[in-house]
Amino acid sequence: MDDETFVADFGCDGYTLGMVGECEQNIKSGAGLPKCHGIEAAIEHGIDVHQLAANVKRSVSERLRRHQIALDIVEKLRKAKRL
Amino acid sequence: MKKDLSSLVELLSKGAVEFAVVGGYAGVVHGCSYVTADVDICCLFSEENLLRLQKALSDVHPVHRMTPGHQALRLTEENCGQFKNLYLDTDIGQLDCLSFVEGVGSFLQVKESSEEVEIGGVAVYVLGLEALIKAKKAMGRPNDKEAVLQLEAIQKLREEK
Known part of the structure; x- marks a missing residue:
């Protein structure tokens, strides 16, 4: 799998270079996710709950x-x- | 050889080792998004089971990771009883073998709290989500706190499914 396909497939996971903007929007808005403590706590911590x-x-x-x-x-x- | 954690688990299962996957890799099985570089298992630390473990891993050359010079794993009927944990490196990844999981208990208690999951075509016990959250909370390290947040979110997402 080449890097471009991996980035598109994986989204933002901290080890790829693409899709940071979209990922940040998803993380901050929690759009489309159930509103409850466990999920909101993860979002506040910066976890990509959409992933x-x-x-x-x-x-x-x-x-x-x-x-x-x-x-x-x-x-x-x-x-x-690099790491 | 490159790290291949699911193959490591398969070897143990095919070798009839009594174990359950715990720790970070169990989190990945449940859907966590972090990357873990090793497999943690809780296993029965009986002489028979440890010798089965050694035989199962023989082709991937297990060594004691924490000893100077990384000594080869050489379990015998005489020395099996001295181990409570084994911290191993193999050709295909690191394997930590624990006799006890903080927050859950000994192997029998871990197995009772586990679910059977198919990994690479073999049935494997993996610590259940609730017990894994308890174990991670009991550890309390920064990485574990992040894992708890992911696992609790996964728990909620599963409830909503």
Whole structure:
């Protein structure tokens, strides 16, 4: 998977360079999410709850596949001494 | 070899090791968005189970991560009883094996609080969301506080589904 596809697919996860503006809007507004303490607390902390909502809809296999992709990128960045 | 955490879990399951996935990787299974570089498991620290664990990991060359020189894992019937935890590095990722999880209890209590999930085609016990939140709260480290926020949000999102 090339970087552009990864960024579009993953959205903002702290390790990619794109979609920061849209991600920040989603994080601050909490648009489309249930209003309750657990979710609002996460939003206030800067957690992208839209990404969590998307993950909840995914299968375990898909969550782990995406996690492995992110881990591979982190390892590459670490080896390149970017982290 | 590159890190491959789900393969690490599969090896343990195929090796008939009695364990449950806990910690950060359990959070990922439940839908957390952070990246974790290791797998934490709670397992039965009986002689039989530890020797099964050693055999299951033999192809990925486990070493004691915290010892000088990273000594190879060499469990025997005689020395198994001295371990309460094992902090290992393998060719495909780090594996922390715990006999007890703060906030939940020993392996039997962890297993009772776990759910069966399919990882890589094998059924694996993973600590349930509520128990994982308790465990993370019991640890109280900054990373754990963030994980708790994610897990509690996931709990609410699941209720709304």
